[in-house]
Amino acid sequence: MFRIEETELARAIEAARKLHPTVRVVAFGEYTCTGSNPLRIYTVKCYRDPQGFKTIDCTCKTQDGVACKHSMAALALHLYMAAVRFAAMRQVQRRKRLPFSV
Numbered sequence: 752m753f754r755i756e757e758t759e760l761a762r763a764i765e766a767a768r769k770l771h772p773t774v775r776v777v778a779f780g781e782y783t784c785t786g787s788n789p790l791r792i793y794t795v796k797c798y799r800d801p802q803g804f805k806t807i808d809c810t811c812k813t814q815d816g817v818a819c820k821h822s823m824a825a826l827a828l829h830l831y832m833a834a835v836r837f838a839a840m841r842q843v844q845r846r847k848r849l850p851f852s853v
């Protein structure tokens with residue numbers, strides 16, 4: 752587990768680029784990611800901890816406080832999904848402001 756705001760990510764991002772993993776969505780904020788051995792699958796969770804820090808949890812054996820390649824691969828998909836979700840919510844809010852539905 753590590754907080755994005757407090758962790759060096761560059762090495763893990765580079766490792767994720769070399770890994771070419773398969774990332775799948777379980778739910779918004781929960782993903783599976785293949786490892787170096789494609790038969791090994793890790794679960795990655797992206798969430799805000801009770802103090803409000805963006806936190807990532809991976810089931811691999813990387814120690815706490817260090818970013819792993821699986822979490823960086825899953826984070827890329829999570830950020831994309833969060834952006835799409837945010838855009839959809841803004842669209843709904845805009846439609847609510849219109850006097851008629853479009």
Ligand SMILES: [Zn+2]
Nearest residue numbers: 809811819821
């Ligand atoms: Zn991992």
